[in-house]
Amino acid sequence: xxxxxxxxxxxxxDARKTPRxxxxxxxxxxxxxxxxxxxxxxxxxxxxxxxxxxIEVMAAALVVxxxxxxxxxxxxxxxxxxxxxxxxxWYFLGLQELLHYFPPVVAGVLIxxxxxxxxxxxxxxxxxxxxxxxxxxDKAKRLRIFGAVVVIFCIFLAIFDVWVALVPTxxxxxxxxxxxxxxxxxxxxxRRWLVSKPLSFWIMTWFLFxxxxxxxxxxxxxxxxxxxVLPWRG
Amino acid sequence: xxxxxxxxxxxxxxxxxxxSVFRSxxxxxxxxxxxxxxxxxxxxxxxxxxxxxxxxxxxxxxxxALTFGTxxxxxxxxxxLMLYYHPSVPQAxxxxxDLQFVVSSGxxxxxxxxxxxxxxxxxxxxxxFKVFYRGAYRTPREFNWVIGVVLLLVTLLLSYTGYLLPWxxxxxxxxxxxxxxxxxxxxxxxxIRFLLLGGTAVNANALLRFYxxxxxxxxxxxxxxxxxxxxxxxxxxxxxxxxxAGEGSxx
Numbered sequence: 001x002x003x004x005x006x007x008x009x010x011x012x013x014d015a016r017k018t019p020r021x022x023x024x025x026x027x028x029x030x031x032x033x034x035x036x037x038x039x040x041x042x043x044x045x046x047x048x049x050x051x052x053x054x055i056e057v058m059a060a061a062l063v064v065x066x067x068x069x070x071x072x073x074x075x076x077x078x079x080x081x082x083x084x085x086x087x088x089x090w091y092f093l094g095l096q097e098l099l100h101y102f103p104p105v106v107a108g109v110l111i112x113x114x115x116x117x118x119x120x121x122x123x124x125x126x127x128x129x130x131x132x133x134x135x136x137x138d139k140a141k142r143l144r145i146f147g148a149v150v151v152i153f154c155i156f157l158a159i160f161d162v163w164v165a166l167v168p169t170x171x172x173x174x175x176x177x178x179x180x181x182x183x184x185x186x187x188x189x190x191r192r193w194l195v196s197k198p199l200s201f202w203i204m205t206w207f208l209f210x211x212x213x214x215x216x217x218x219x220x221x222x223x224x225x226x227x228x229v230l231p232w233r234g
Numbered sequence: 235x236x237x238x239x240x241x242x243x244x245x246x247x248x249x250x251x252x253x254s255v256f257r258s259x260x261x262x263x264x265x266x267x268x269x270x271x272x273x274x275x276x277x278x279x280x281x282x283x284x285x286x287x288x289x290x291x292x293x294x295x296x297x298x299a300l301t302f303g304t305x306x307x308x309x310x311x312x313x314x315l316m317l318y319y320h321p322s323v324p325q326a327x328x329x330x331x332d333l334q335f336v337v338s339s340g341x342x343x344x345x346x347x348x349x350x351x352x353x354x355x356x357x358x359x360x361x362x363f364k365v366f367y368r369g370a371y372r373t374p375r376e377f378n379w380v381i382g383v384v385l386l387l388v389t390l391l392l393s394y395t396g397y398l399l400p401w402x403x404x405x406x407x408x409x410x411x412x413x414x415x416x417x418x419x420x421x422x423x424x425x426i427r428f429l430l431l432g433g434t435a436v437n438a439n440a441l442l443r444f445y446x447x448x449x450x451x452x453x454x455x456x457x458x459x460x461x462x463x464x465x466x467x468x469x470x471x472x473x474x475x476x477x478x479a480g481e482g483s484x485x
Contacts, residue, residue, distance in 0.1 A: 038475070039286040042267045044277070047284050054296040055303030062307065062353060066345035073334070076327045077406035079435065086407035089397050091355050091390065096411065104418030119383045122366070123376035131369060204366055211359075 084224045093218025094211055100226050101162045115207070122200070133196045135180045143180060146173075168213050172206040279461060281468040288473035293368075297361035302460065304354035309453065311347040319399070321445035323438040326401040351393050358389045370474035378466040381459055388456045395448035398441060409444070410436050 088096050098107035150173045157166040179194040223229030246252055247260045258269035268282045318337055319329050333340030365371060371379035398409045413431055417423040432439030
């Protein structure tokens with residue numbers, strides 16, 4: 001004999017008397033359905049107050065900076081006299097560093113164009129929306145694809161002698177392999193964190209790493225004729 | 235003393251003229267606080283309430299707010315700098331020297347504008363990476379991310395066009411290097427460069443074009459997109475609160 005039921009099943013066609021809710025939830029693709037009640041505060045004054053304080057602290061820091069350090073001003077612009085090296089603003093020095101290796105159409109048009117397009121499509125690309133660890137499924141197949149992509153890309157960089165971009169690529173690839181070798185069940189701490197990271201995380205981290213390294217090299221380590229210099233031997 | 239001041243402020247705020255402008259009136263209730271936001275055309279871009287969790291420093295590091303803060307500083311210092319600046323060759327450079335030696339606090343004004351500009355470029359990048367690593371770009375916030383990418387480009391262009399205005403060697407050659415990249419675009423590269431510079435080289439026409447872009451067109455574009463960016467935060471359900479604790483909290 002089965003246990004007596006402690007509920008009653010009712011089927012009613014009158015929606016006003018017996019409201020029912022049917023929710024369809026797809027696999028981890030819709031963060032907005034996972035809503036729970038939580039504490040809210042009034043935007044005025046709580047949020048505005050914090051934002052104003054944050055901006056004022058930063059403004060004070062910028063004022064102090066402006067009192068201590070003067071903005072650079074060189075001699076009058078002279079089209080007949082080219083400084084060596086002629087550098088772009090710091091946020092374009094990563095591109096200028098690439099311009100040193102690749103033809104202008106690649107470094108100046110193709111790469112920035114691809115970066116902007118990649119940034120725009122991020123939220124529309126399913127790999128970025130499903131935040132699943134890269135190596136949690138199809139590990140063998142994904143390792144083969146990963147290996148092929150990294151080897152081809154590194155050969156490409158080596159042909160153009162872009163060692164400054166090759167080294168960060170290899171470091172990130174190393175961490176990806178470390179994550180692949182990690183057992184998600186038994187690992188702890190840093191390695192457990194690594195293995196939970198999706199493909200989008202790895203691509204963005206690689207991009208951030210390259211951006212910082214190339215910009216730093218262009219800013220600090222490039223001298224006359226775009227040759228290597230050490231900033232502390234200025 | 236504090237009480238008298240408070241009463242005085244309340245009296246002003248209850249005044250008929252004041253009330254004709256700001257309708258929320260005095261009062262400590264949440265209704266008044268809601269009206270303060272809701273009845274102001276600019277503050278109305280924001281929602282009336284916010285999740286407490288999103289106010290924690292770790293949620294945003296306040297990077298978006300700070301980016302907006304640098305933009306405000308840049309508008310104020312920029313307008314003041316415009317009072318002392320002529321976009322002509324070689325007067326532009328002489329104006330830099332005037333800021334240095336003639337104008338009261340001229341050096342400070344230029345310093346603050348320049349360092350704030352660098353800070354804004356840095357903060358825009360930091361804000362973008364922070365939003366990415368939190369996963370805050372996901373549905374329903376996709377389009378606001380795209381607006382953010384547009385604002386990144388507008389910020390870079392603002393900084394780049396401003397770079398030429400001092401008309402010193404640094405400005406001239408940095409912009410020459412940059413504009414040469416434009417000529418690498420296939421088929422119409424030299425035409426794009428001509429359009430950008432108003433000539434075949436960086437000269438007085440280029441300075442005027444960069445000045446108009448820097449002081450009129452790009453700031454207007456930035457203000458427009460910033461307004462949409464803020465408004466979309468509200469429309470997309472507030473600042474991204476992060477993943478709910480635990481996996482089983484699907485409701």
